Amino acid sequence: MTPDKPSSTAQHELVTRVERGTTVGRYLVVGLIGKGGMGEVYAAYDPELDRKIALKLLHPSKKGGDDGSEGRSRLLREAQAIAKLSDPNVVVMFDVGTFNDRVFLAMEFVDGNTLSYWLEVKPRGWREVVATFTSAGKGLAAAHRAGLVHRDFKPDNVMMGRDGQVRVMDFGLARAIEGDKAEAGASDAAVPSESTATSASQGVVSQIMASIRGSQTGAVWTSAMSRSNASKAVPAQVESSEVRESLSPREAALAIASGARGPWREADTATRDLSRNLPAAPTDAPTSALNSPLTQTGAIMGTPAYMAPEQFQCATLDARSDQFSFCVALYEALYGQRPFEGKDIHALTANVLAGRVRPQPPGSRVPGWLRRVVLRGLRVDRATRHASMETLLAAMAKDPARTRRRGGVVVATMGLIVALGAGLVRAERQQRMKCQGASEKLAGIWELPNGKRLTPRKNAIRGAFMATGKRYAADSFEVVSNALDRYVTAWDDMHREACRATNVRGEQSAEVLDLRMACLHERFSEVRALTAVFTDANADVVSKAVGASQSMRPVEQCADIATLRAVVRPPDDPEIRRKVSDVRTQLADVKALKNAGRYKQARDQIGPITEVALATNYQPVAAEALMQMGELQTDEGDAQKAEISLEQAVWLAEASRHDEVALESATDLIYSVGVMQSRYVDGDRWARHAASVLARLGPGHDVIAGWRANNLGVMYSKQGRLADSLAASLEAVALKTRALGGAHFDVAISETNAALALFHLGRLDEAGELNQKALKMTETALGPDHPLTANVLGNIAEIANVKGLHGEARRDAHKAVSILEREYGSDHPSIGSALTTIGESFIGEGQPALAIPHLERALRIGETVELDRDLLCQARFALARALNRDQNRALSLAIQARSDCDGGPVAGPVAKKRKADIDRWIEARPGRLQRVSMR
16 A cells, blocks of 8 residues: 655655754754744754754745745745844744755744643633733734734744743744735725625635645645644534545555545645745835735635634735734633634635624633623724734733732731641642552552562462463562562652642643653553453463563653653544543553463454544554554564554654654564565665654654664674674664663563674674673573573573583573473474584584484474574584484485575574585585585
């Protein structure tokens, strides 16, 4: 379903994207933080003033006759508009210039989120809404005093900084007020007559609807370049059957994943800024960018849901037009719905022009006096609106209840002073008590540690482990228990600290508290799901229990506010939001089952969950489900199905800016494509994709970066690129150690891979040291009888054999065989390698007869389960040397071994020496005619 070539949009992005480290003017680009129809916004560094800035770049000129002049004019207009302002509630503009054929703006970097996001993360009381909008209104008032009209005020064009400051931004549609009058020109400087307005509005409606359907050539959709715009859902005003396509959820997801376009994609842009390219302005047009017209009279600019009636009528705009847009946004924030109903643009336009405002929702706590203030700002006749933004803000501040309360202030002051001390102490105690209840959620799941005493839940899990009869069950439970104790303790500490930071000390905003609590809830779901699997543990669960307990996402990430703010926005619809929450809870269950080895149960559940996820039409959760499906298919060895699922997950995640899922899915694809299917070029491509997402995410993702390096190292080893394999594996060790500590089991996996590369490179002493370190770590984490401990023992034994330490090699190989036979039975593929090592140790000591039964068994296992060619080469040649009495079979085995060596993936000193040894051995044997098959 994925196209062979990137879409035109993707190709355009590849052309326009500025790479990290590029110098634009004097500014150094750090990374992309947002993009829209006009261009991109980058975080950048100003070396002269030693500060971080936001850099907005217009797209370069397009071919086909569009010289980009309108976009340049708009961006220069934005620069001049903001440069005229000096107000704490307006984003500061520092500089403007050109880069190649692109215009750039250097602006204040606002560390925060949009007003839209602030309104979505939690319910807001009307007083909190009024206070925030008052700050935004002051920014608009400052613009009006400077002679500017914003033209596109909406919540997505207001930033809420971490410092609590509210700043209006994106003045790209601003016009000098006097310039608007000039623009009207031969048209009407005043408001058009009713008939003219009706005709104009119908023309505007046709323009908008044609653009939504994608049928009008020359229409251009642009968006405010804020992070929140990237995944905003289609508003109710344009969610009609006219812009939907009757696709099943899976078909829609696959279409989106493949880069296909259609009405369901075009509708996503329906809330964005709309402009049309019309004939050029007259040659005598004003030369100032601020006063030069963007369009001729009759063109429409702005966002339909927030536009004033005069914008629909294509009439002259003034400060009262911004006031109207401001009151639409304020109404929406107060009531949770926009003031004008409209299932499509026709209905919306009709209601706005008729002034038909929705009735107040039942149960609303917004006072009547405030509603009257807002409704006045929404009047169709702008002459009857508030005289100015200052007048509107003054009316918003006149709370009658506050005036009544003033009368009792003096009387109550003395009593308040007396009670204040006790009240503050009591309030702080109550807030502290409010932050103490988190540990109760852990009851019956995995309680906080309390000395050596096991709670009933923990004791039940220990009993389930021991009932499997595994010799390492007690060791595994001990490691798992300690890991979970540390995890829930860290979880409880962070939960309490996050609560107190907001509710007791007041040093953290409510928005940040919501983000941290949502993160902690996800971590809690992982603990709940995993311990539920452990209560019914079987042998497979116990064998994978340590790895499963160490695979939970770190609690510490819930303190990384920058990363939490970058998480994709939740769905707007409450019902969809509930479904998404349910899907994520179920995905936590699937992850726990998969990591614990319960593949069948996980497989049975993931299909229906993915269908529900796709049916939500919420791309981020669909990507999460497809990633889980792909990882499960990889674990079960179905590389081709895994590739399909993981690639769909990547593109859905990229479309919705769900960077962590895009990164993890691309990392998984390195293994399923590059290792399992030996498609090395494609594996390299996915590695580069993962690296680009890592660069976009920035620091704090060392674990997944370590797995990217690990998978790349495994692919390089299979490809025969041993030096590259070693470098990648050592990088994985360093990254994982930095994130998890040196004793984590994940670190041991990458150390084992690095040791294998060293072995094939002939650096035996270094390989031995690294394997011994991995063995100690594995025995500590899993116990001495775990099958993964056996694999490391087998590697150590093989190194000892090559070094001539045959007794040590045989001892460790026998241990490995014993463990693997107990765990898997007598014919498991992993046993073949250890048996070959035992056979070679006897040959090395001059006892070939003792080697034969071990090598015959190894070869039988290898030929049955198709071991890798390198191991078959080793086993066949060892058996050939041991068969003194059957020279014909010995020669045949040696020739087969030589062919296996040529087809094996590893090409290093050890492999080359083995090939040379086989050649010399065959050369010394009779039956030279048979050697032809070897060449």
